Structure formats: C-alpha cells, structure tokens
Amino acid sequence: MRATCWMGRNTVEVEEVPDPKILNDRDAIVRITSTAICGSDLHLVDGYVPTMKRGDVLGHEFMGEVVELGNGVDNLSVGDRVVVPFPIACGACNACQAELYSLCENSNPNSRLAEKMFGHPTAGIFGYSHLTGGFAGGQSEYVRVPFADVGPIKIENGIPDESVLFLSDIFPTGYMGAEMCDIGGGEVIAIWGAGPVGQFAAASAKLLGAERVILIDRFDYRLRIARENTGVETLNYEEIDSVPEALKELTGGRGPDACIDAVGMEAHFHGPLYAYDRVKQATRMETERPYALREAIMSCRNGGIVSVVGVYGGFVDKFPMGAVMNRALTIRSGQCHVQRYMRPLLERIQEGDIDPSFIITHRLPLDEAPHGYDVFKNKEDECLKVVLKP
Amino acid sequence: MGTVSIRRRDKDSLAQFLGWFSLGLGSAQLVAPRLMCRLVGASGEGFSRTLMRAMGVRELTQGVGILTRPRPTAWLWSRVAGDGLDLSLLALTALKTQHRGRAAFGIANVVAVTVPDVFESLHLSRKQGEPQPGMRIRKAVTIRRSREDVERAWAGASDLREKVLEAGAEVSFTDAPGERGIELAVEFLHDPPAGDLGAAVQKLTRNDLATELADDLRRFKQIVETGEIVRSDSTPQGHLLANHIKQRPAQPLKEAIR
Numbered sequence: 001m002r003a004t005c006w007m008g009r010n011t012v013e014v015e016e017v018p019d020p021k022i023l024n025d026r027d028a029i030v031r032i033t034s035t036a037i038c039g040s041d042l043h044l045v046d047g048y049v050p051t052m053k054r055g056d057v058l059g060h061e062f063m064g065e066v067v068e069l070g071n072g073v074d075n076l077s078v079g080d081r082v083v084v085p086f087p088i089a090c091g092a093c094n095a096c097q098a099e100l101y102s103l104c105e106n107s108n109p110n111s112r113l114a115e116k117m118f119g120h121p122t123a124g125i126f127g128y129s130h131l132t133g134g135f136a137g138g139q140s141e142y143v144r145v146p147f148a149d150v151g152p153i154k155i156e157n158g159i160p161d162e163s164v165l166f167l168s169d170i171f172p173t174g175y176m177g178a179e180m181c182d183i184g185g186g187e188v189i190a191i192w193g194a195g196p197v198g199q200f201a202a203a204s205a206k207l208l209g210a211e212r213v214i215l216i217d218r219f220d221y222r223l224r225i226a227r228e229n230t231g232v233e234t235l236n237y238e239e240i241d242s243v244p245e246a247l248k249e250l251t252g253g254r255g256p257d258a259c260i261d262a263v264g265m266e267a268h269f270h271g272p273l274y275a276y277d278r279v280k281q282a283t284r285m286e287t288e289r290p291y292a293l294r295e296a297i298m299s300c301r302n303g304g305i306v307s308v309v310g311v312y313g314g315f316v317d318k319f320p321m322g323a324v325m326n327r328a329l330t331i332r333s334g335q336c337h338v339q340r341y342m343r344p345l346l347e348r349i350q351e352g353d354i355d356p357s358f359i360i361t362h363r364l365p366l367d368e369a370p371h372g373y374d375v376f377k378n379k380e381d382e383c384l385k386v387v388l389k390p
Numbered sequence: 391m392g393t394v395s396i397r398r399r400d401k402d403s404l405a406q407f408l409g410w411f412s413l414g415l416g417s418a419q420l421v422a423p424r425l426m427c428r429l430v431g432a433s434g435e436g437f438s439r440t441l442m443r444a445m446g447v448r449e450l451t452q453g454v455g456i457l458t459r460p461r462p463t464a465w466l467w468s469r470v471a472g473d474g475l476d477l478s479l480l481a482l483t484a485l486k487t488q489h490r491g492r493a494a495f496g497i498a499n500v501v502a503v504t505v506p507d508v509f510e511s512l513h514l515s516r517k518q519g520e521p522q523p524g525m526r527i528r529k530a531v532t533i534r535r536s537r538e539d540v541e542r543a544w545a546g547a548s549d550l551r552e553k554v555l556e557a558g559a560e561v562s563f564t565d566a567p568g569e570r571g572i573e574l575a576v577e578f579l580h581d582p583p584a585g586d587l588g589a590a591v592q593k594l595t596r597n598d599l600a601t602e603l604a605d606d607l608r609r610f611k612q613i614v615e616t617g618e619i620v621r622s623d624s625t626p627q628g629h630l631l632a633n634h635i636k637q638r639p640a641q642p643l644k645e646a647i648r
Contacts, residue, residue: 005641019608020642024618055639072617090532094534094570106612109625110637112604124622127640134624134640144642286603325590 001390003140004369006056012370017057019135020144025072029141030150034161035062035139037369037386038169039195040264041312042377044129047286048265049313051113051130059139060086060126061168063161066152073149082152083375084145086169087310088135091150095123096278102335107147108133108288113162115313122335139369141390144188153342162357162387163349167201171356172341174200174262175207175307180332181258184207190214190247190256190299192292194234196359197309198258198262203230203354205260214250216243218268221382229358238270255301262311263292273318280317288312297323297331307331359385366390396577399525400461400517403584404510406586408469409462411503412453419446430480430496431489434636445472448472457586461521466511473504524581534571535562543614544574544625550606557599573608605629 005015020029038061063083066076076082084110088108089101096104102122107194108114114131124146127137136143145152155164174197181189191198196215205213213232217223223234224301231248237243248255267290268274273291280286297305297320306329324331348354362386364372372386393470419426423442427434432442452472455465458516477500484493533540540563544551554561559578561579581598582588608629612620619628
C-alpha cells in the first residue's frame with residue numbers, strides 16, 4: 001500500500017510499504033477514506049520529538065471503512081464506517097476506567113522509553129514516534145487499529161467524512177482545552193494559537209457558554225476564519241505592543257478568567273527572549289520554545305486556570321512558577337482523552353451546533369502529502385488544515 | 391509497613407559519581423600520561439610521565455574500591471588524601487614550570503573535586519551500624535482485576551514464577567487503595583557481584599533482573615487486563631527492553647507474526 005513516511009528531519013515521502021495485518025485478536029484493519037495532517041505532525045517533521053525512525057508511517061487523524069476484524073472485536077462489522085481516536089486505549093486498566101484514555105497503562109509497548117522520558121508511561125498513539133509505541137499511522141491506504149472494540153466510533157448515517165474526521169483528534173482536543181477552563185457562563189477566555197486546535201478550542205468555549213473568547217495569532221487569515229465561523233474577538237500579536245497588557249485592558253484590568261495554550265513547543269515571538277529560546281532549542285539545551293505558555297500564565301487573572309493542549313515534549317526554561325504559585329493559578333493539561341468526547345461531540349455535530357469542516361483549506365490526494373506538509377508548515381496559500389484522500 | 395525498607399542503601403549518587411570519576415580520570419592518566427602532564431604544565435617526559443601513570447593506577451584502585459563496596463568510607467577518605475598529594479605535586483610543578491597558567495588550572499580542578507570528596511567522606515563517616523549489602527528492589531504493577539483473577543493468572547504464569555523463584559524474590563498480592571484492583575509486587579535483594587561495577591555490566595549486557603522483572607510484570611498485567619500482549623509494528627514481540635534500542639520502523643510487517 002501507499003503510506004506517508006517520515007524519512008528524516010524535514011523529509012516526508014509517500015512510499016510503498018506492506019499492507020497491515022491483524023496482530024492481536026482485538027485488532028481491526030481499516031481502509032482509510034480521509035486522513036489529515038496535524039500540527040503535532042509538524043513537531044515530528046521538524047525533528048523536535050525524539051525516537052523517530054526512518055520509514056515510520058505518519059498520521060493519527062483518520063477515518064475509514066472496516067475491512068478485517070480480529071476474533072475479539074464483536075461491536076464492529078466489516079463494512080462499518082468508523083472514526084478512530086488517536087490514543088490507543090485498552091478500556092480495562094485503571095486509567096481507561098477513569099476515562100483518562102491517553103494514559104492507558106497497556107497500549108504502549110515502548111512504555112519503558114516513555115517512562116524514562118516522562119517519569120510514568122503514556123498510551124500508545126498512531127504514527128507518533130516510538131516513545132508512544134511505534135504504531136504505524138494512518139496517512140496511508142490502510143491501518144491496523146489495536147483495541148478496535150474500544151476506540152473507533154461508528155458513523156451510521158450519511159454525514160460526510162469532512163464533518164466527522166476531526167473527531168479523531170483536534171475537535172476533542174480543542175474541546176477538552178475549553179472544558180478544562182471550568183466554563184459555567186460569563187467567563188472571558190483567551191486562546192493562544194489560531195491553528196486547528198485553537199479554532200476548535202474557541203468554538204468549544206463558545207458552545208460551553210463563555211461570554212467572550214479572545215483568539216491570539218499572527219496570521220490574519222486564520223483570525224479571519226475564526227471571526228467568520230465562531231464569532232470570537234481576535235488579536236494579532238505582531239500588530240500590538242503587549243499581549244498581556246492588551247488583555248488586561250480588554251478585561252477591566254482583571255485578565256482573562258482562563259487562558260488556553262494551543263501553540264505548544266514551537267512558539268513564535270518577536271523579541272530578545274525569542275532569540276534566547278531559539279538558540280537554546282537549536283543547541284538542544286532546552287527542548288521547547290514556551291513563549292505562548294509563559295504569556296498565558298502572565299496574562300491569566302488571579303486564581304484563574306491555564307489550560308495547556310499545545311504539545312510539549314521535554315523541558316522549558318524561564319517557567320514563571322512564581323506567578324503560578326503566588327497568584328493561585330491552576331494548570332490543567334493533557335493529551336486529549338479522545339474516546340471520552342467522541343460520542344457527545346458527534347451528537348453536537350448531528351444536532352447542527354457545529355460543522356468542524358470549516359477549518360479545511362486544502363484537499364489533496366495521498367500522493368501529494370509531502371506538498372501538504374510544506375504548505376501547512378509554511379502557512380502558504382492561507383493553509384489551515386490539509387485533508388488527504390487515499 | 392512503617393519505615394520503608396526498599397531502595398535503601400548507604401552509598402548515594404555523589405559517592406557513585408566520585409567512583410566513576412576516579413575510573414575516568416585514572417584511565418586517562420594511565421593511557422595518555424603525556425597529554426595529562428601537559429594539561430597541568432608538566433613536561434610529560436621521564437619521571438613526570440611515570441608519576442602520572444602511578445597516580446592513574448591510584449585513581450583506578452580508588453574508583454574500583456568506591457564502586458564495589460556498599461559503604462566505601464575509607465575509600466572516600468583515600469580520595470581526600472589523594473587530592474592532598476595531587477595538590478602538593480601540582481604546587482611543585484607550578485614552581486618549576488614555565489606554564490604557570492596550566493598548573494594553576496590543574497590546582498583549580500583538584501580543589502573543585504576536593505570539596506565534594508571531603509563532603510561525602512564526612513557524610514559516610516556519620517553513618518552508623520553495619521553496612522547493608524545491596525539494596526532491596528520491589529517491582530510492582532496495579533492490576534484492575536479481582537484478587538482471584540490475579541492469583542489464578544499468576545498460578546498459570548509458570549515461566550515467570552520460576553524466574554521469580556530462582557531470584558529468591560518474594561511475591562505479594564495487596565488490595566490497591568480505593569478499589570483499584572490488586573498490587574502485584576515482586577521484591578528481591580539486588581546485590582550484584584562487584585557492586586555498582588557489576589550492576590553497570592548487567593545493565594550493559596541487558597542482564598539486569600530489575601528491568602527484566604519490570605518488563606515481565608507489564609506483560610503479565612497486559613494479559614490479565616486485556617487478554618493479549620500489546621504489539622505494535624515496531625515491536626512485534628510486545629514490550630521487551632532488549633528491543634527498545636534497535637527497533638524496526640513503525641511500518642506494517644511483511645509477514646504476519648501471531
């Protein structure tokens with residue numbers, strides 16, 4: 001089959017690889033009908049996530065049709081249309097039973113590596129380095145889905161792929177980012193990053209009842225898409241003097257009630273601190289450029305919540321712990337527990353509360369995946385989300 | 391329960407570091423005495439070279455002593471004495487050499503390591519009672535199943551039980567607090583021949599019982615909780631430390647292995 005492979009730093013190629021086979025009784029083989037390039041794939045391609053190997057099949061946002069099932073899967077049938085969540089979860093361990101699916105204790109066969117890196121292991125993830133299990137990803141024609149009786153959600157009526165594909169990752173990820181803000185009505189939420197996750201965090205904050213949502217980015221076209229589709233306020237940080245000051249001035253001096261970091265480890269910023277982080281990251285003395293996170297913490301109101309759904313991989317410098325402690329901030333975070341959100345969010349889509357396809361700007365055949373990575377990474381051609389069709 | 395008996399040992403990471411430091415420095419002095427002499431301003435010919443080699447042998451002996459003993463107090467003090475000797479020799483060198491700067495660099499380095507040497511020697515000297523050989527290690531997993539299920543599965547895992555028996559390890563099944571299943575623990579005395587040196591060799595040759603048992607327990611938990619050993623494209627055999635270093639890419643296998 002054809003599959004999008006990581007061939008080294010900044011090199012993605014579509015290669016011919018063997019077809020996947022059932023390895024465990026609870027596996028399914030899915031023929032991919034739609035798959036997307038995620039912002040976190042860019043961290044892999046940029047070489048900031050360790051334990052990638054030449055030839056790794058990429059992709060953790062995908063959906064398709066079940067073509068083969070192991071003996072242990074009795075809730076799916078061949079021919080079912082399914083969306084597959086990106087974390088692989090067994091459903092039986094303490095983490096899964098607590099609905100912390102991205103922390104499944106059994107699904108990562110390289111858990112020892114993850115344990116060394118993070119202190120405790122995390123779940124397996126499709127196409128996302130060997131640290132998360134070394135599972136082949138879904139930017140391909142077919143994919144093997146372990147624990148297929150737990151993760152995949154059946155799509156039973158004729159909703160188009162593009163409306164449900166993002167249930168696999170970014171819609172639930174953005175939603176969890178907003179949910180962690182404890183929105184009860186009347187809040188002001190600020191969100192760093194108007195990429196796909198930031199867009200869905202903004203839309204979700206609105207769905208959950210936030211009074212005002214302020215989205216921060218440097219690309220006008222991304223901010224425009226958010227204003228047009230979600231009705232949020234936007235700030236272009238390159239055009240203003242200081243984001244924390246602007247947020248204070250926009251919120252009666254209080255600061256936002258909660259701040260969502262939907263940027264992660266490769267933040268951009270203009271200033272001397274950016275040069276400092278850039279140099280430390282390039283020389284591997286620091287693994288992240290946590291500018292958005294620092295700013296989110298400094299901006300948040302006293303006693304507020306900082307919700308982190310942007311991806312981090314290692315260690316950050318100049319982390320304003322004094323602000324967190326003295327101003328009684330709460331930090332919440334996590335790789336999304338997608339399985340927890342798929343069904344309620346599918347209902348939201350079916351009820352017409354939201355159509356997640358509004359973020360798609362590029363539709364390409366699978367063979368053009370390398371071009372898709374390029375335009376997405378370089379924000380060419382007003383790119384916000386690339387969907388690949390095998 | 392009360393006082394924790396696992397992971398207890400006299401030798402802390404500073405003592406270990408100083409042991410490995412001795413081995414490293416000693417090897418350099420023995421193998422490249424001329425270079426080491428020149429670094430500190432000595433000529434590197436004749437007597438100074440022989441002396442550098444002799445000091446290398448001293449460092450190696452001290453390193454081995456520190457790494458192989460459970461409480462190497464005397465060996466640590468011998469490092470302090472060695473620092474004194476090194477400082478005297480460097481002072482003599484400084485008087486004779488044209489490269490005073492290099493001799494000063496050498497003295498600065500010895501002073502920098504004398505501080506932790508004295509600190510750790512005093513720390514170990516304060517320890518009372520008989521030194522404990524080795525360290526008790528307890529590898530454990532929490533399995534979300536009833537006690538009966540876990541014990542039945544354990545009875546069926548004959549290879550693992552045999553390994554545990556051979557290692558003289560104790561097995562315990564404890565109710566996890568908050569109704570989270572059973573804590574399965576395997577506890578044993580980790581006392582490899584030649585102390586930390588032996589432990590390092592075991593790790594390098596992937597012969598380390600603690601790691602092996604941790605792997606085995608993970609796999610056992612997977613079978614009890616999910617009914618299978620979880621396998622990915624890069625780890626078709628499932629979780630095995632031996633496979634962590636050299637993995638195949640995350641790409642489907644040519645042949646199905648079941």
